[in-house]
Amino acid sequence: MRDVAVIGIGLTKFGELWEKSFRDLITEAGIKAIEDAGISGREIDGIYVGSMSAGRFVGQEHVGALVADSAGLTGVPSTRVESACASGGLAFRQAYLAVASGIHDMVVVGGVEKMTDVVSTEATNTLATAADQEWESFFGATFPALYALIATRHMYEYGTTREQLAQVAVKNHANGALNPNAHFRRKISVDDVLNSSPVAYPLRLLDCSPVSDGAAAVILCPLKDAKKYTDKIVKIIGSGQASDTLALHSRDDICTFKSTVLASKMAYKQAKIKPKDIDVAEVHDCFTIAEILATEDLGFFKKGEGSKAVEEGLTEINGTIPINTSGGLKAKGHPVGATGVAQIAEIVMQLRGEADRRQVKDAEIGLTHNIGGSGASCAVHILEVV
Amino acid sequence: MRDVAVIGIGLTKFGELWEKSFRDLITEAGIKAIEDAGISGREIDGIYVGSMSAGRFVGQEHVGALVADSAGLTGVPSTRVESACASGGLAFRQAYLAVASGIHDMVVVGGVEKMTDVVSTEATNTLATAADQEWESFFGATFPALYALIATRHMYEYGTTREQLAQVAVKNHANGALNPNAHFRRKISVDDVLNSSPVAYPLRLLDCSPVSDGAAAVILCPLKDAKKYTDKIVKIIGSGQASDTLALHSRDDICTFKSTVLASKMAYKQAKIKPKDIDVAEVHDCFTIAEILATEDLGFFKKGEGSKAVEEGLTEINGTIPINTSGGLKAKGHPVGATGVAQIAEIVMQLRGEADRRQVKDAEIGLTHNIGGSGASCAVHILEVV
Structure with a gap:
């Protein structure tokens, strides 16, 4: 297995982007990543795309082919990966493995979702397809309810x-x-959250990540070739993926996501580091409680102490382990298929020292944590600036 | 890259299977493959699943996690791949690459679609999400129209x-x-086809593959380990994947699928063989014309001579190059995500000499050809009994 580097990143704005189509978004992110990498694009010999439900959101499956076509890369093998809200993270892992194993030499990984072309109830219903259709969503359980x-x-x-x-x-x-x-x-206060509309007790509107449009892309190549393109080389030092039961009721303990524990153990082992070695992390805060679970399951805090850590400011940009410097899914937005790839882009910015006013001082090792649904799938990646 | 073998196959019946759910189907196929391989199932360290549009057909995304859960393989990394009707073929290729590169040692690849839970117009609309949504399907072009x-x-x-x-x-x-x-x-006659209901000139009902439910699964492991499990070892000797423009109107020539040409060249090159060395092939006959195109683009016949070859019986079971001994998508059925994996299963049966009354004599090398939509994606695999 070869060492692999991220040499380019591209992000669209996240939000309600009614003037941009699904293909506009992914193409914009891809072109930005190509420009950032300083390549022409013709070097790309493999494409991976994460998208959760383009079939329902915009009536478009066959997403891999669409992306190759829109990017002017017709002919290049292009593979779409779906794992609900972890689609981007799993696509990134497939791309990483493809380069690491020598199958491809230059890969672009995209993540994209266009969620605001449907009415909000349909968005909620489509997101609920990430839960167990026969045992959860059929009976009306949506994700706010499950996380509640x-x-x-x-x-x-x-x-x-x-x-x-x-x-x-x-x-x-x-x-x-x-x-x-x-x-x-916009900044908000604790009172703003406590006074926002109730969604599913105890969660209120401002505990929930929004329905967003957006895309992200990153370019991977073997580490040995990376210095041709950039002098700020970010290396992938760990990659983990795991699954768990789809339905919450099948689990022994719903306060821990086994998939996070397994995937992060796999990634830490490969990287030969401990949780305390991480300088900055993007974790999957689809709801406020999800960030607390993640910081515990990833080993940053003991189980049950994640909530106190937030209260004490340990996860702020200047804290001991800055979490979600990008704003996380909560504020940056959560175009589901894009999220896992956008997390990588944020960590690359941090490790390159390009995160501007949200820069974490001396960040050298960063982690991304992307889950699907209520944790039935998870991808964890660890990156290091070299 | 390690050599990889197929050591187990499992198929459900294909058809209108109203008494079986999406998860019933994929679990049945998976268990049959595990039994066929003679493993316990606990050896499996990776799962890949091809499914085109479970989100629209059965309201279930997060398909990889569902499969791991249903199969009792919770924890194991499970990745769903989508590439329209080539979802199964692309999932198989990802699984092959994962074993070849040493990332996984025992992988199950599933393919599944449950298409008859929706009304037939919705099935047609969902299939049309494999075409270019903005430039083809939005204007009413469905696949029968495009293939017409x-x-x-x-x-x-x-x-x-x-x-x-x-x-x-x-x-x-x-x-x-x-x-x-x-x-x-049931057997049909040329007159039956010519007198069946018109769909889109010149195609009639009996030119079209059906809307089916079904699943298929195969087990892969390194060739060096295969003899522990079976003495009829089938080795993967070639794998190719390519893309093309999503919309037909962007192509120079709609009588050839470039993705088929590119993917098969890649596979032939890896296998170090020529088209004439293939003893039996399963090709993507979603419509009758598609089989003719495929047999030309794969190099079995010169461009324009595929139709004459059928007339002369060259593609029958006892012909010079038997095509679609399984019945193909046309008669075996076409649960889209399952198709690419089911093709592999048929070729494995042929190479093992287990195809019963449809056995091709002395079949040693077989090929599968799986395309998405009107050829915007394609996977080609070549297998050999060793």
Whole structure:
């Protein structure tokens, strides 16, 4: 297996982008990544795309072929990967493995979702296809409801408070305000969260990530070739993927996501590092409780102590382990297929020292954590600047 | 890159299977493949699944996680690949590459689609998401219409006759009659085709593959380990994948699928063989004209001579190059995500000498050809019994 580097990143703005189509978005992100890498595009011999439900959101399956065509890369093998909200993370992993194993020498990985072309109830229903259709969604369980169960249990088991949940959103909005591509760029207060519309107890509107349009792309090549293109080389040092039961009711403990634990162990082992070695992380905060679970399952804090860590400011940009400097899914936005790839782009910016007002000082090793649904799939990646 | 073998295959019956759910089908195929391989299932360390549009057909995305869960393989990395009707072929290729490169040691590849839970117009609309949504399907072009354009042009360019198209269906129904898993097991005549309902000139009902439910699965492991499990070892000797423009109107010539030409060249080159070395092939006959195109683009016949070859019986089970001994998509059925994996299963049966009344004598090398939409994606695989 060869070492692999990320040599280019591209992001569209995230938000309600009614003037841009699905293919506009992914093409824009791809071109930006190609420009950032300083390549012509003709070097690309493989394409991977993460998209959750283009079939339902925009009436377009065959997404891999669409992307190759729109990018002017007709002929190049192009593969779409779906794993609900972890589609981008899994696509990135497939691309990484393809370059690491020598199958491809220059790969672009895209992630894209165009969610606002359907009415909001249909968006919620489409997102619910990531849950167990026969045992959860058929009976009306949507994701806010499923995460509300998790939040309630975490409050019961570990004493997590309603205010601590809110503090996740407050931190991520503060970070998003510093990110020009974020869907929401306004700061909010704990009171704003506590007074926002109830969604599913204890979660309120400002505990939930939004329905967004957007795309992200990154370019991978063997590490040995990377210096031809850039002097800020970011190397992939760990990659992990795991699954879990689709339905929450099949699990022993809904306060931990086994897929996160397994995938991160795989990634840490490959990278030969410990959680404490991570300088900055983008984790999957589709709901405020999800960030708390993630920071515990990834080993940054002991189980049950993630909520206190947020309260103490440990996960802020200047904290001991800055989490979601981009604004996270909560404030940056969550175009589901794009999210996992956008996380990589944020970490690359941090490791290159290009994160501007949200820069984490001396960031050398970063982690991304992308989950599908209520954690039935997970991809974790660790990157290091070399 | 390690050599890789197929050591187990599993197929459900194809057809209108109203008593079986999406997860029933893929689990049945997976268990049959595990039994056929003589493994316990616990050896499996990777899962790939091809499915085109479970989100629209059954309201279920997150298909990889569903499959791992249903199969009792929770924890194992599970990746769903989508490439319209080539989803199964692309999933197989990803699995092959994962084993070849040493990332996984025992992989199950599944393909599945449950298409008859929606009304037939919705099935047609969902299939049309494989075409270019903005430039083809939005304006009402469905696949019968697109392939009708191709057929008309092939008739104009090469003198292909209406009767020759019908003979593809007649042959494939004759083969399907010998296949216990086929959707249609009745022989038909040229007159039956010519008198069936018109769909899109010149194509009639019996020129079209059906809307089917079904699943297929195969097990892959390194060739060096295969003899532990079976003495009828089938080795993957070539794998190719390519893309083309999504919309027909962007192509120089709609009588040839560039993706087929490119993917097969890649596979032949890796296998170090020529088209004439193939003893049996499963090709993508979603419409009768598609089989003719495929046999030309794969190099079995010169461009324009595929239709004459069918007329002369060269592609029958006892012909010079038997095509679609399973009955093909036309008669075996076409649960789109399952098709590419089912093709592999048929070729493995042929190479093992287990194809019963449809056995091709002395078959040693077989090929599968799986395309998405009107050829915007293609996967070609070549297998050899060792």
